[in-house]
Amino acid sequence: MPQTITEKVVQAHAVGLAAGHEVLAGDMVTVRPAHVMTHDNTGAVLPKFRAIGASRVADPAQPVFALDHNVQDGSAANLEKYSKIEAFAREQGIVFHPAGAGIGHQLMIENGFVHPGALVVASDSHSNMYGAVAAVGTPVVRTDAAAIWATGVTWWQVPRTVKVVLEGELRPGVTGKDVIITLCGLYSRGEVLNAAVEFHGPGAASLSVDERMTVANMTTEWGALVGWFGYDEKTSHYLRGRAAMLEALDIPDRLTGAMIAAWDDAPPRPDEDASYAASILLDLAAVSPHVSGPDTVSVMRPVAEIARERVTIHKAYLLSCVNSRLDDLAQAAAVLRGSKVAAGVELYIAAASASVQHDAEAKGIWGDLVAAGAIPLPPGCGACIGLGVGLLEPGEVGISATNRNFKGRMGSRDAQAYLASPAVVAASAVAGFITGPADLGSSVPEIRFADHGWTPPEREVAILDGFTERLAGRALLLPVDNLNTDGIYGKDVTYLDHLTPEEMASHAMANYDPSFQAIAAEGDILVAGANFGTGSSREQAATALKHRGIRAVIATSFSQTYLRNAFNNAFICLESPALAAAVKAAFAAEAAAGEKSIPAGPLTVDFRRAKAVWNGREYPVSPIGPAAQELVLAGGLEALTRERLRQ
Numbered sequence: 001m002p003q004t005i006t007e008k009v010v011q012a013h014a015v016g017l018a019a020g021h022e023v024l025a026g027d028m029v030t031v032r033p034a035h036v037m038t039h040d041n042t043g044a045v046l047p048k049f050r051a052i053g054a055s056r057v058a059d060p061a062q063p064v065f066a067l068d069h070n071v072q073d074g075s076a077a078n079l080e081k082y083s084k085i086e087a088f089a090r091e092q093g094i095v096f097h098p099a100g101a102g103i104g105h106q107l108m109i110e111n112g113f114v115h116p117g118a119l120v121v122a123s124d125s126h127s128n129m130y131g132a133v134a135a136v137g138t139p140v141v142r143t144d145a146a147a148i149w150a151t152g153v154t155w156w157q158v159p160r161t162v163k164v165v166l167e168g169e170l171r172p173g174v175t176g177k178d179v180i181i182t183l184c185g186l187y188s189r190g191e192v193l194n195a196a197v198e199f200h201g202p203g204a205a206s207l208s209v210d211e212r213m214t215v216a217n218m219t220t221e222w223g224a225l226v227g228w229f230g231y232d233e234k235t236s237h238y239l240r241g242r243a244a245m246l247e248a249l250d251i252p253d254r255l256t257g258a259m260i261a262a263w264d265d266a267p268p269r270p271d272e273d274a275s276y277a278a279s280i281l282l283d284l285a286a287v288s289p290h291v292s293g294p295d296t297v298s299v300m301r302p303v304a305e306i307a308r309e310r311v312t313i314h315k316a317y318l319l320s321c322v323n324s325r326l327d328d329l330a331q332a333a334a335v336l337r338g339s340k341v342a343a344g345v346e347l348y349i350a351a352a353s354a355s356v357q358h359d360a361e362a363k364g365i366w367g368d369l370v371a372a373g374a375i376p377l378p379p380g381c382g383a384c385i386g387l388g389v390g391l392l393e394p395g396e397v398g399i400s401a402t403n404r405n406f407k408g409r410m411g412s413r414d415a416q417a418y419l420a421s422p423a424v425v426a427a428s429a430v431a432g433f434i435t436g437p438a439d440l441g442s443s444v445p446e447i448r449f450a451d452h453g454w455t456p457p458e459r460e461v462a463i464l465d466g467f468t469e470r471l472a473g474r475a476l477l478l479p480v481d482n483l484n485t486d487g488i489y490g491k492d493v494t495y496l497d498h499l500t501p502e503e504m505a506s507h508a509m510a511n512y513d514p515s516f517q518a519i520a521a522e523g524d525i526l527v528a529g530a531n532f533g534t535g536s537s538r539e540q541a542a543t544a545l546k547h548r549g550i551r552a553v554i555a556t557s558f559s560q561t562y563l564r565n566a567f568n569n570a571f572i573c574l575e576s577p578a579l580a581a582a583v584k585a586a587f588a589a590e591a592a593a594g595e596k597s598i599p600a601g602p603l604t605v606d607f608r609r610a611k612a613v614w615n616g617r618e619y620p621v622s623p624i625g626p627a628a629q630e631l632v633l634a635g636g637l638e639a640l641t642r643e644r645l646r647q
Contacts, residue, residue, distance in 0.1 A: 003274055004270045006158060008270065009268070023158060028158075031156050033154070043085055048143055058148075071378055100380070103352050110355060112242055112246050114135045117268030119138075125220050128216050133235055138225050140154060143638060146641070155631065160194075162191065163278075175214075176212070178287050179287055180214060184298065186447055190223065193557060197222070199215070210328070218403050236260055240257070282445050287445060294416035303420065303424055304442045306434050315390060315392060319400075320402040325351075325356055326359050326360055329351065335426035340430070383400075395415065469607055472602070475583060475614060477526075477584065478513075478529075487512035490507065505544055505549070513597045525603050542562065546571045554576050554603075575622040
């Protein structure tokens with residue numbers, strides 16, 4: 001059966017597939033990633049690794065450590081944490097990048113860990129960036145990282161794929177950052193939520209590898225799990241440069257000319273007749289410089305338009321894994337050369353890696369930035385994640401070449417943050433208000449989206465011994481989309497680690513609906529709308545429902561982090577847009593009257609047939625394959641990992 005690139009790559013990295021099984025979107029499979037990167041959160045993964053009874057990593061070549069988030073913190077506590085991480089890496093033989101080496105995602109590509117056609121994961125949401133060099137990169141949560149360290153494997157649900165065809169070419173002065181800002185603004189209603197995105201067309205081929213990194217990186221903010229560009233001459237040329245660098249550093253085997261020649265001859269690509277859930281066409285020639293925000297990537301405005309309003313800025317930023325490579329710094333330096341940062345504005349710069357900074361210094365780019373008044377910071381995440389020097393203060397406005405501008409992320413919740421390209425950030429820093437280096441108009445590409453009506457293929461699911469074939473209970477409708485983790489399990493109890501399961505259960509859904517506890521019954525199956533469990537990564541949003549006696553959640557779609565946390569804790573989540581729509585329609589009057597938790601009658605799930613039966617009709621649900629069944633039978637990922645270690 002024809003496969004998308006994500007399906008093909010997962011097929012190649014899957015473990016324990018039944019003979020002849022072809023991986024397709026919707027499948028939950030066990031995978032062995034080529035690498036797993038962790039950064040400062042390595043310190044949080046370590047106790048999980050030890051709690052499951054592991055003492056040695058399964059494959060020391062698989063994990064990669066990079067300290068990048070809190071590198072400006074010289075406190076004894078942070079230095080002690082960093083020291084423990086380094087000691088563990090040395091003990092286990094794991095590649096370790098110290099604070100100051102650079103941002104983990106940049107180092108993964110720069111140092112040859114990411115190969116075309118490979119599945120590479122990281123315990124960080126911007127792992128999508130690896131798709132810039134034709135790999136499938138995707139995030140995992142910390143429990144997954146611990147399991148990979150211990151056994152080499154974890155599980156993954158293969159996402160549907162949206163094909164994005166880029167036509168035309170960018171005009172001079174328009175950048176890859178403008179492309180992804182435009183995509184995030186034009187298609188902001190879940191078109192690519194939890195999907196893999198494949199970029200195709202002559203426009204994709206026209207983008208530089210650095211621009212592809214920017215676009216792939218920010219597919220995360222667009223809502224996607226994967227952002228993939230095809231392998232071509234530009235990819236090959238870039239990788240040959242990295243291979244030469246590694247050979248000069250006496251690391252000749254990680255990325256070789258022979259590997260690159262093999263990819264040249266047989267580049268990874270999807271099948272021509274692969275099945276796509278939707279498609280988007282974007283004319284690059286119609287893209288103009290844009291800004292996102294304030295405080296959201298879903299709202300964009302042409303720079304030419306907002307410049308007329310002279311929106312005062314106080315801080316500007318050229319840093320992060322999305323836009324602090326050599327080309328980015330060069331674009332900013334070209335704007336700043338011979339000028340000075342405006343009075344009352346602070347411009348902060350940090351290269352994506354020490355290597356990038358070294359090259360920028362050698363070319364005079366770094367010196368031009370500093371001469372204009374930029375404040376240099378060490379390579380790392382810094383203000384992008386709200387750590388270190390230069391955070392936004394109450395009432396301030398910032399413009400940043402980073403990837404996120406969520407309220408409060410870069411400092412005070414009473415500040416405002418806009419996102420833009422490095423050139424726009426530099427021009428704004430000089431002017432003292434949001435503007436670009438030139439007026440390139442305010443054109444916006446036409447919206448060209450086609451939903452192909454994709455649903456998971458109907459296939460009989462193999463059922464493992466001991467796993468129930470049927471689940472029956474009362475449907476309990478929660479008639480909302482985007483029910484976030486704060487609503488499911490509030491912040492006031494999230495960090496109370498001493499609560500018993502019964503006490504946790506008593507707080508389930510308290511913020512969403514105070515009457516939930518009185519209405520919910522043991523054995524209920526929740527039915528909800530789109531993007532269930534969006535928000536923070538707190539595991540209790542899944543475990544509290546499980547402790548409350550909820551058997552499963554069936555929703556239009558899930559936040560991928562919530563889905564992972566749920567199955568990692570043996571809590572079943574199923575997607576069924578058709579069922580959710582039908583139940584919501586049947587109880588529209590009750591929902592309109594303000595009811596938030598609505599009993600909706602008997603519901604049965606047939607796991608072998610991947611069907612749900614409600615009100616006399618059948619509805620397809622996402623298949624729960626053997627990898628997911630293993631998690632449920634074992635009692636979660638930590639328990640399953642312990643079992644695997646005993647084998």
